[in-house]
Amino acid sequence: MPLAILALAVGAFGIGTTEFVAMGLLPQMAASFDVSIASAGWLISAYALGVVVGAPTLTALTHSWPRKRVLTALMGLFVVGHAATALAPGFEALVGARFLSGLSHGAFFGACAVVARKIAPPGRQGQALALVFTGLTVANVVGVPAGTYVGQQLGWRLTFALVGVIGLVTIAAIATMVPEVETRTGSLRSEFAAFRRGQVWWTLLITTVGFASLFTVLSYVAPLLTEVAGYSEGSVSWVLVLFGLGATVGNLVGGRLADWRPYRTLAVGFVAQVVVFGLLFLFADHAWVAAAAVFSFAFVGFVMSAPIQTRGILAAGGGASMASAAMQAAFNVGNAMGAFLGGLVIDAGFGYSSPALVAVVLALLGLVILAEATRADKNGRAPIDPQVAAVPAQRRRRVRASVEQ
Numbered sequence: 553m554p555l556a557i558l559a560l561a562v563g564a565f566g567i568g569t570t571e572f573v574a575m576g577l578l579p580q581m582a583a584s585f586d587v588s589i590a591s592a593g594w595l596i597s598a599y600a601l602g603v604v605v606g607a608p609t610l611t612a613l614t615h616s617w618p619r620k621r622v623l624t625a626l627m628g629l630f631v632v633g634h635a636a637t638a639l640a641p642g643f644e645a646l647v648g649a650r651f652l653s654g655l656s657h658g659a660f661f662g663a664c665a666v667v668a669r670k671i672a673p674p675g676r677q678g679q680a681l682a683l684v685f686t687g688l689t690v691a692n693v694v695g696v697p698a699g700t701y702v703g704q705q706l707g708w709r710l711t712f713a714l715v716g717v718i719g720l721v722t723i724a725a726i727a728t729m730v731p732e733v734e735t736r737t738g739s740l741r742s743e744f745a746a747f748r749r750g751q752v753w754w755t756l757l758i759t760t761v762g763f764a765s766l767f768t769v770l771s772y773v774a775p776l777l778t779e780v781a782g783y784s785e786g787s788v789s790w791v792l793v794l795f796g797l798g799a800t801v802g803n804l805v806g807g808r809l810a811d812w813r814p815y816r817t818l819a820v821g822f823v824a825q826v827v828v829f830g831l832l833f834l835f836a837d838h839a840w841v842a843a844a845a846v847f848s849f850a851f852v853g854f855v856m857s858a859p860i861q862t863r864g865i866l867a868a869g870g871g872a873s874m875a876s877a878a879m880q881a882a883f884n885v886g887n888a889m890g891a892f893l894g895g896l897v898i899d900a901g902f903g904y905s906s907p908a909l910v911a912v913v914l915a916l917l918g919l920v921i922l923a924e925a926t927r928a929d930k931n932g933r934a935p936i937d938p939q940v941a942a943v944p945a946q947r948r949r950r951v952r953a954s955v956e957q
Contacts, residue, residue, distance in 0.1 A: 563726070564686075570599075572696045573700055579785070581708050587643055594647055596767075596891040599884075600887035603657040608877055611663075636648075637712040658884065679810075692850065696789075697796065746874060755867050761914055765912070767890030769907050769911050791842075818922055829908045832905070833906070861879055
């Protein structure tokens with residue numbers, strides 16, 4: 553298990569680096585093509601839309617393939633997208649290259665989630681999933697700050713070329729470390745049948761709206777730090793280390809909570825996000841508050857990552873592969889929506905701290921949707937609590953009562 557998980561985590565590292573480093577390099581990328589920072593936000597949205605399109609499409613197209621072939625092929629597409637990004641001759645071409653780079657993201661994480669849970673010991677599936685996503689969080693400690701620094705000093709094109717090299721390393725790691733495991737549970741039709749379950753759609757909605765709060769702020773964190781909090785451009789990469797540290801610690805904590813109390817973890821997480829983003833909006837001009845907020849919203853956001861993934865997989869039942877890919881699509885619909893809404897309020901003249909107020913509203917909406925989804929689940933329509941889903945139907949009510957106590 554450890555070597556296989558390590559190989560998957562290397563891919564997660566590359567994907568995490570490319571997804572988040574663009575946010576730190578947004579001013580440089582905008583300046584290269586003489587566009588506004590808000591317009592450059594389309595680079596973030598284009599990547600996210602690539603994930604949304606690619607997750608269900610590529611998962612469906614590769615459904616009958618062996619999982620190892622799926623993972624290596626998706627990484628190959630990832631490498632091609634980054635070569636196109638590094639060589640893009642104009643802004644429109646760069647937007648297209650970012651879209652291409654995002655196509656493999658959701659399907660790759662979807663396949664990783666299913667493989668990781670398959671090879672994990674019983675009762676540790678949530679932790680195995682969190683270990684894969686540790687690659688993504690470590691990317692925010694090492695890859696994103698380093699990539700931001702390289703991009704600022706030597707050009708953003710070099711940063712994305714190096715991410716492509718990480719993709720090549722991932723292909724080699726998967727080929728040598730990941731065993732071929734049987735993860736398909738039925739036909740493609742059975743995978744799509746998961747979307748007949750109401751709790752799958754509830755989970756996707758929670759992910760899209762609730763996690764958009766994180767991306768509303770993160771998409772414009774670089775100008776917020778320099779124009780509002782007073783950090784120098786060279787300090788941005790170091791402040792982003794705090795984001796990576798918060799994400800790493802939060803991911804490890806969330807992995808354990810995913811095997812315990814996913815609902816309570818998500819509910820407390822959304823409340824914490826409201827508090828953090830509210831304080832950031834009010835006190836963003838204080839450098840230490842901005843730095844603390846960057847750590848805090850990363851920690852809380854990634855504490856919720858494994859629990860929401862677990863909720864989606866359990867809700868899907870036998871259609872876990874497609875549901876896992878759809879979860880990644882939902883994350884990135886939230887990413888695109890967050891970047892769009894953040895750019896909207898900035899363009900309207902409300903300043904670089906205004907996305908934090910939008911994030912407060914989105915986190916509150918996420919909490920409301922979670923509460924309604926949980927009410928529906930307790931009515932017995934689709935058990936998604938890991939302590940409930942494993943027991944026969946006639947015992948569910950009794951187990952639900954004991955879980956709540």
